[in-house]
Amino acid sequence: xxxxxxxxxxxxxELTAFERSDTEALGSxxxxxxxxxxxxxxxxxxxDVEAVLRQMREQVNLRRPGDTLTLAMRxxxxxxxxxxxxxxxxxxxxxxxxxRFVLHPRHTGRGYAHEAIAAMLDLAFDHxxxxxxxxxxxxxxxxxxxxxxxxxxxxxAHYREHALFQGExxxxxxFAILDREWRPSSKxxxxxxxxxxx
Amino acid sequence: xxxxxxxxxxTPRLRLRPFKRGDVDAVYxxxxxxxxxxxxxxxxxxxxxxxLAVQQRTGQVALTEEGDKIILAxxxxxxxxxxxxxxxxxxxxxxxxxxxxxxxxxxxQGMGYASEAAxxxxxxxxxxxxxxxxMARCGTQNVTSWRLMERLGMRREAHFxxxxxxxxxxxxxYIYAILRREWRQSRGDGVLASMNP
Ligand SMILES: CC(C)(COP(=O)(O)OP(=O)(O)OC[C@H]1O[C@@H](n2cnc3c(N)ncnc32)[C@H](O)[C@@H]1OP(=O)(O)O)[C@@H](O)C(=O)NCCC(=O)NCCS
Numbered sequence: 001x002x003x004x005x006x007x008x009x010x011x012x013x014e015l016t017a018f019e020r021s022d023t024e025a026l027g028s029x030x031x032x033x034x035x036x037x038x039x040x041x042x043x044x045x046x047x048d049v050e051a052v053l054r055q056m057r058e059q060v061n062l063r064r065p066g067d068t069l070t071l072a073m074r075x076x077x078x079x080x081x082x083x084x085x086x087x088x089x090x091x092x093x094x095x096x097x098x099x100r101f102v103l104h105p106r107h108t109g110r111g112y113a114h115e116a117i118a119a120m121l122d123l124a125f126d127h128x129x130x131x132x133x134x135x136x137x138x139x140x141x142x143x144x145x146x147x148x149x150x151x152x153x154x155x156x157a158h159y160r161e162h163a164l165f166q167g168e169x170x171x172x173x174x175f176a177i178l179d180r181e182w183r184p185s186s187k188x189x190x191x192x193x194x195x196x197x198x
Numbered sequence: 199x200x201x202x203x204x205x206x207x208x209t210p211r212l213r214l215r216p217f218k219r220g221d222v223d224a225v226y227x228x229x230x231x232x233x234x235x236x237x238x239x240x241x242x243x244x245x246x247x248x249x250l251a252v253q254q255r256t257g258q259v260a261l262t263e264e265g266d267k268i269i270l271a272x273x274x275x276x277x278x279x280x281x282x283x284x285x286x287x288x289x290x291x292x293x294x295x296x297x298x299x300x301x302x303x304x305x306x307q308g309m310g311y312a313s314e315a316a317x318x319x320x321x322x323x324x325x326x327x328x329x330x331x332x333m334a335r336c337g338t339q340n341v342t343s344w345r346l347m348e349r350l351g352m353r354r355e356a357h358f359x360x361x362x363x364x365x366x367x368x369x370x371x372y373i374y375a376i377l378r379r380e381w382r383q384s385r386g387d388g389v390l391a392s393m394n395p
Contacts, residue, residue, distance in 0.1 A: 091362065093363060094360075094361070094362045094363045096361060096362070131360065132359075132360050132361060134361070154359075156356055156357055156358050156359070156361075157355055157356030157357070157358065157373065158355055158356070159355055159356070159373075159375070160331075160355065160375070160377065161293075161330060161331050161377055162290075162293065162295060162331060162333070162375070163290060163293045163295070164292055164293045169293075170293075174356065174358075176358070176359070176361070178359065178360055
């Protein structure tokens with residue numbers, strides 16, 4: 001797999017690797033219970049956060065199935081950490097990937113998640129040649145569900161009480177998008193007329 | 199909760215009981231057919247493979263831990279023939295989740311036997327088994343299977359497209375589910391009662 005060129009720039013963000021100095025900023029949103037639902041690593045204190053950070057700093061490329069790529073979302077103005085996105089290569093033969101994101105509650109409502117997810121879909125389909133990307137979301141999290149729909153993902157599943165999460169019945173939505181569904185709307189793929197005629 | 203039912207389970211026209219060594223020919227008679235295997239993970243089975251499957255199934259009679267399966271022969275009361283099989287798999291212990299499955303001989307399809315057997319198994323899962331939710335899955339093209347799920351009162355919870363490969367092609371899959379309270383409600387309403395002659 002070709003190496004990844006970082007940072008990835010979006011309108012308002014830079015997606016980069018995590019740094020050792022991110023502990024405090026990471027901890028400020030990672031210890032939030034809702035943030036933990038679909039990400040790895042339960043973080044209760046500084047030590048937990050440091051362990052999660054250590055792990056994420058190694059997740060810088062997808063080399064084999066099962067690998068995760070984790071990128072920090074930073075504002076391009078002052079480089080403040082506002083959240084992160086993870087792409088897990090879940091299945092090689094069927095080309096499947098799972099995307100997850102966490103956003104600091106203080107930074108919602110500015111389109112950061114939308115930009116980061118769109119950039120990660122470009123990366124998944126164009127750079128890693130993944131066939132289908134899916135995302136999970138809490139059924140009660142209407143903001144996330146709306147966001148994923150706006151991005152163009154299809155609601156594929158709505159599970160009710162299929163599992164317990166921290167002692168309560170869980171409700172889970174699955175959204176998915178195929179490579180051919182993403183590309184037509186993707187701004188970086190305008191074929192010149194010549195190619196279409198050929 | 200450990201589920202070790204008292205066999206046989208009975209329905210108006212069927213007996214659901216553990217498999218026996220003598221069932222190999224009956225199982226071979228449906229599992230050898232391509233039309234039966236079309237939407238199953240397995241291809242059509244040889245007689246030897248059926249013998250092995252039956253041997254395994256003789257021990258699959260109880261749920262004692264996550265991952266355990268109950269697989270029962272559906273025996274037609276009147277003729278004594280084994281006409282198919284139904285399965286119950288314990289998917290999650292803490293959240294009390296099970297998965298249902300069914301395979302019937304083509305000569306015995308279209309007569310409500312699969313519904314009758316599946317209804318009995320759902321009842322076992324929710325009442326004696328104290329399960330919270332039962333799910334079933336099938337390829338979207340397996341119309342008889344998802345119609346059966348709908349007849350049982352299950353809701354379509356998922357429609358996956360190209361999420362995996364199935365026998366070398368892109369798979370498209372439905373998942374149906376029903377919660378215990380929905381099951382009880384539907385029974386109270388007598389939806390399924392009309393099916394039984
Ligand atoms: C899936 C499968 C078990 C469904 O079998 P089935 O015979 O269609 O299911 P039922 O026993 O519920 O029969 C229902 C049909 O019988 C009819 N019927 C007749 N008498 C009936 C009665 N007393 N009660 C209910 N239905 C009755 C129903 O109207 C229905 O017909 P319809 O679909 O034309 O309306 C069967 O097709 C099969 O074994 N397939 C191959 C293996 C397989 O794919 N398994 C599932 C993998 S996911």
